[in-house]
Amino acid sequence: MRRRPGIGGLQTAAAARVWSSSSSSSPFPISSQSAQILILGFPLQDQYRLVGENVAKIRTDLMKEQLATFRSQLEDFARKHKNDIRKNPTFRAQFHEMCAKVGVDPLASNKGFWAELLGIGDFYYELGVQIVDICLATRSHNGGLINLQELCTLLCQRRKAARESVSEDDCLRAINKLKVLGSGFEVISVGKKKLVRSVPTELNKDHNEILELAQANGYVTVDEIERRFLWSSGRAVDALETLLEVSAIPSSFLPITAVPRILLKWFYFYLTMQEGLAMIDDGHKDGRRRYWFPCVSFSASVAAERP
């Protein structure tokens, strides 16, 4: 009795197919039996495949159609509210949120439809350049850490002429775009405040805690830190020394050609940056050394006004 091609037959056929395709360049003699199985087995496999492909295609088409509809609606929406998106920071933030939810990033490319439609890529690029500029201008006063709120205020002052206000959300987005520069820009949370770091130092938990403590008076003393955190004096002094110096050069750099031309000035500055985040003060009559943190106490907005 002749065996019909069952599971075993199919498996043999599959194996033969693999074998024959992998060695198709060299003409191997195929036994008459396996050749017969191949002839019988193929159409059946094709049928399965065809049905499967068909289902997948229908699904994809449907998905594509839905996406197209959605995209066109999102575009309509964007077109209709173009002015609101441009002028109104709250509206802009909500638009971003909506886009994020459906996985569209209007900032993904400067050349894409979104950028063309809204000019929104340019908007954040420009914002990024201005943020870099402000960080640069205030760095000698704050050591490269600036309060997000303050940054935003300075940014608004600078953009007064354009009459487009910007929100903290916009700042955050623009800073996010600046991440291509390597480990340069970062937003860190210290207590309730958000600080923008434009120096190549990674601040650890100890540093963060000290910065948070400094927010109360603008300064800390070694005694205060030890009492508050129950640290050994070595630990407190170590952390403070680092904050005074802050000159670590980041380990990973992008090749210099990857840096947009307009940011080169900043980039070189970034490489040579040595100023500390803290300043010492030995002038108090109690004789205790105070460590001041311009980023939390010395108003950079005022400092920036001075040319």
Place this chain on the structure above:
Amino acid sequence: MQKLGDFKLPHFFNYPPYFTLQPIRDTREKQVQLWKELIIDYCKTQKVFVIGPEEEFPLFSNPVIERSLSHDAREVFLSALVQEGRAEWVDKGHKKCLILWLRIQDWADCILRFVKDNGFEDGVLTVEEIRSGIDSRGTELHGMDRTILMKALKLLEHKGKATIFKGTSADDEGVKFSA
């Protein structure tokens, strides 16, 4: 903003650590830079020509934040100005420092302009006349420090544009300008 007379003080003047010399090089450079500018600005607007590091000087302490510059700090800031040619120690002991908000060369140019404007070429003036005479009223020369004036005149003499000679009274000298 805090003021000294009609002089507007910069913000860093109210920030205590700027009164302590900073140990970190770059931070200190920035600090020295700010102080240099402040001293020059203040002296220029208030017509101060001489600062003694050991004497009282309005910029050297800020009662509002209860801080004052240590002697070392004063010496560092003034020496930085000296290095740039914007100040000169009068004595080796560094007790007095001339603040040159105009360089000697610039003072010399001022004098030449004054001479030209008033037609004193080939004329004779006493040093005191240049400093406090009627003709110099309203010019930068009026009330200027005698030591600096003498330095400027000596520079002009060196260039052959003036001749200094002893005047009739013992403590005044005369200058003859050549056209």
